[in-house]
Amino acid sequence: MNGAQHILEAFHRHDISTVFGYPGGCIMPLYDALVDDVGVEHVLCRHEQGCALAADGYARASGRLGVCIATSGPGATNLITGVANAHRDSIPMLVITGQVPSGLIGTDAFQETDVLGMTLGIVKHSYLVDDADALPAIMHEAIELAQSGRPGPVWIDIPKDLLLTDVTEAPFAQSTQQATSNPDLTEALAMLRAARKPLLYSGGGISLAHAEDSFRTFAESSAMPAVVTLKGIGNPGKHNPYNLGMLGMHGSRAANKAVDECDLLLVIGARLDDRATGKLDGFAPNAKMIHIDADAAEINKLRPADLAIRGDLNDILTALTTALQDRPLAIGDWQKQCRTWYTTAGFHAADNEEALAPITGPAFIRQLSRVAPDDTVIACDVGQHQMWVAQHYEFDHPRHHLTSGGLGTMGFGLPAAIGAQFADRNSTVINVTGDGSFMMNAQELATIRRYNLPVKLVVMDNQCLGMVRQQQELFYNNRESQINLDDNPDFVAMARAFDIPALHIERTDQIRRGIETILAYNGPMLLHVAISREENVWPIVKPGASNTDMIDETARTAKASKEQVA
Amino acid sequence: MNPQSQPSTPSYTINCRMTHEAAALERLCQVVRIRGFRIATMAVETADEHLNIALTLEGTRPIAMLQSQLEKLHTVAEVVLGSGSVARSRSA
Ligand SMILES: Cc1ncc(C[n+]2csc(CCOP(=O)(O)OP(=O)(O)O)c2C)c(N)n1
Ligand SMILES: [Mg+2]
Numbered sequence: 001m002n003g004a005q006h007i008l009e010a011f012h013r014h015d016i017s018t019v020f021g022y023p024g025g026c027i028m029p030l031y032d033a034l035v036d037d038v039g040v041e042h043v044l045c046r047h048e049q050g051c052a053l054a055a056d057g058y059a060r061a062s063g064r065l066g067v068c069i070a071t072s073g074p075g076a077t078n079l080i081t082g083v084a085n086a087h088r089d090s091i092p093m094l095v096i097t098g099q100v101p102s103g104l105i106g107t108d109a110f111q112e113t114d115v116l117g118m119t120l121g122i123v124k125h126s127y128l129v130d131d132a133d134a135l136p137a138i139m140h141e142a143i144e145l146a147q148s149g150r151p152g153p154v155w156i157d158i159p160k161d162l163l164l165t166d167v168t169e170a171p172f173a174q175s176t177q178q179a180t181s182n183p184d185l186t187e188a189l190a191m192l193r194a195a196r197k198p199l200l201y202s203g204g205g206i207s208l209a210h211a212e213d214s215f216r217t218f219a220e221s222s223a224m225p226a227v228v229t230l231k232g233i234g235n236p237g238k239h240n241p242y243n244l245g246m247l248g249m250h251g252s253r254a255a256n257k258a259v260d261e262c263d264l265l266l267v268i269g270a271r272l273d274d275r276a277t278g279k280l281d282g283f284a285p286n287a288k289m290i291h292i293d294a295d296a297a298e299i300n301k302l303r304p305a306d307l308a309i310r311g312d313l314n315d316i317l318t319a320l321t322t323a324l325q326d327r328p329l330a331i332g333d334w335q336k337q338c339r340t341w342y343t344t345a346g347f348h349a350a351d352n353e354e355a356l357a358p359i360t361g362p363a364f365i366r367q368l369s370r371v372a373p374d375d376t377v378i379a380c381d382v383g384q385h386q387m388w389v390a391q392h393y394e395f396d397h398p399r400h401h402l403t404s405g406g407l408g409t410m411g412f413g414l415p416a417a418i419g420a421q422f423a424d425r426n427s428t429v430i431n432v433t434g435d436g437s438f439m440m441n442a443q444e445l446a447t448i449r450r451y452n453l454p455v456k457l458v459v460m461d462n463q464c465l466g467m468v469r470q471q472q473e474l475f476y477n478n479r480e481s482q483i484n485l486d487d488n489p490d491f492v493a494m495a496r497a498f499d500i501p502a503l504h505i506e507r508t509d510q511i512r513r514g515i516e517t518i519l520a521y522n523g524p525m526l527l528h529v530a531i532s533r534e535e536n537v538w539p540i541v542k543p544g545a546s547n548t549d550m551i552d553e554t555a556r557t558a559k560a561s562k563e564q565v566a
Numbered sequence: 567m568n569p570q571s572q573p574s575t576p577s578y579t580i581n582c583r584m585t586h587e588a589a590a591l592e593r594l595c596q597v598v599r600i601r602g603f604r605i606a607t608m609a610v611e612t613a614d615e616h617l618n619i620a621l622t623l624e625g626t627r628p629i630a631m632l633q634s635q636l637e638k639l640h641t642v643a644e645v646v647l648g649s650g651s652v653a654r655s656r657s658a
């Protein structure tokens with residue numbers, strides 16, 4: 001068995017059935033081995049960035065390891081954005097690249113790049129294989145490492161000659177499963193019981209730890225008001241009466257208000273990112289903080305915790321639920337207050353009653369949320385449309401919402417949707433994208449067609465880079481710079497060129513029919529939604545400002561854009 | 567950017583033991599730099615499978631934050647903060 005065959009053998013052993021890749025010179029031995037292999041489905045994307053982001057979407061939707069493969073040089077550099085995206089959102093990923101033959105490394109050989117060196121900052125760990133016999137141990141370790149603790153991408157760069165060298169498999173030390181933790185929660189419970197206004201603050205760490213169920217049980221049984229980060233959306237479930245939705249820069253006034261007023265913040269699986277907290281000085285000024293996370297390095301990183309608990313989130317949440325069982329928290333007044341905020345200052349975009357009126361982003365997303373089946377996966381791109389999804393789509397599970405949080409990668413949505421569809425061929429997967437983002441990985445329409453994936457594409461076309469335009473309007477004196485896209489291609493014709501049917505809508509009365517049509521169609525279909533160029537995402541906190549200084553549309557029209565409206 | 571430290575930049579000594587693999591020092595230096603510290607001195611010794619690295623670092627951020635980031639590196643076995651870590655002036 002040579003190195004290439006061994007890699008496929010390791011895939012089998014670890015139950016890896018789907019990989020995303022693109023061939024080329026130095027990785028050819030692996031592609032040669034794939035010809036014989038029937039157990040691994042190799043998905044050919046049309047750009048290596050598409051491969052990496054599809055592997056990322058696959059991992060997010062399924063909770064399993066995402067795998068991507070590319071050749072040396074340009075293949076590897078094209079992967080980088082996708083791997084960085086996975087790194088910033090702690091997505092379990094295995095990256096395999098071919099490298100120039102061992103003897104040519106360091107000679108500026110054709111398609112040589114220092115992949116190990118240039119990716120140090122975007123991997124959890126990486127290897128340059130220098131001995132074929134080391135490959136079995138490396139494959140095993142890499143696959144475990146990518147998925148354990150705080151997950152992340154692990155990159156294996158392997159010279160072409162080693163892919164062709166016979167591998168003798170020596171026994172190697174297998175890492176042992178981590179023992180379940182038995183955390184001491186006495187102090188946390190005392191703080192929870194002492195608090196009058198405790199608030200649950202959860203992030204992407206919940207689904208990374210596969211702790212969705214234990215989180216939901218805890219949230220429901222404690223009945224604590226809850227806010228979520230962008231990646232925590234869906235954690236409390238859409239029927240939790242105390243779910244205040246997303247906090248932060250484009251969060252709801254209700255969520256930010258609750259953070260401002262709470263006296264105890266229970267942070268679980270979140271890293272207090274600046275988009276969520278706003279200016280740290282003004283963040284949860286009256287609250288003690290309990291920080292629960294798998295990663296010790298997140299504790300005290302940005303805001304010191306009054307109590308930190310590091311460990312397995314499942315164990316901790318289950319133990320907390322049990323401990324609170326006999327005696328619920330006495331927080332009736334606080335719950336009532338938060339419900340009131342939710343009613344008066346949550347996200348409740350009104351449906352536009354005027355049939356002939358232009359479509360607004362929020363109204364469209366609310367309709368989509370109502371019409372799409374319950375377990376629909378939405379893969380977002382980056383921009384205003386992404387925030388409208390976060391604000392107005394009602395998610396019942398965090399794995400239904402795929403969004404590029406840490407890196408904010410335009411072009412994420414389409415390949416991520418492809419990955420999600422491979423994770424479950426029967427699920428409904430919708431890529432909600434913008435006219436800017438769509439063009440960043442539009443080549444992947446060919447992948448959708450090739451594998452006949454029933455992915456639905458919704459292009460919210462405001463003829464501009466809307467999110468940038470909004471900030472130019474609000475924070476740069478409306479001096480528009482390089483955001484105009486009014487010469488976009490005809491997206492309907494473009495989809496059809498890939499043999500994907502498409503539909504255009506522009507009026508409110510067409511929304512429902514449009515959504516129903518693409519959902520009913522047995523195959524991929526694109527919905528082109530023309531929306532106003534001038535629309536903004538509300539509310540917004542100026543980057544660097546405090547979350548209590550939210551700006552609303554009323555503030556804009558009153559030309560008092562920097563003043564807070566009470 | 568500025569080669570001269572502010573006079574009051576705190577200085578720390580740390581000792582790091584990590585697996586002796588090709589990219590070991592690069593990994594270490596990369597984390598030190600991105601987390602806000604500068605290397606003033608560095609001594610490296612090989613001991614079997616490991617490297618022992620003694621560093622003097624300067625930076626205004628909490629050193630505990632760097633320590634926890636270094637400990638996250640898969641190949642780092644141990645990071646020990648030296649007792650002589652005190653604020654000192656550059657000229658001292
Ligand atoms: C790869 C990349 N380049 C640039 C940006 C900066 N950026 C953030 S949002 C945005 C505009 C996105 O435009 P579009 O996809 O049309 O979405 P809209 O905001 O109009 O809904 C840009 C350029 C980014 N996030 N990612
Ligand atoms: Mg746009």
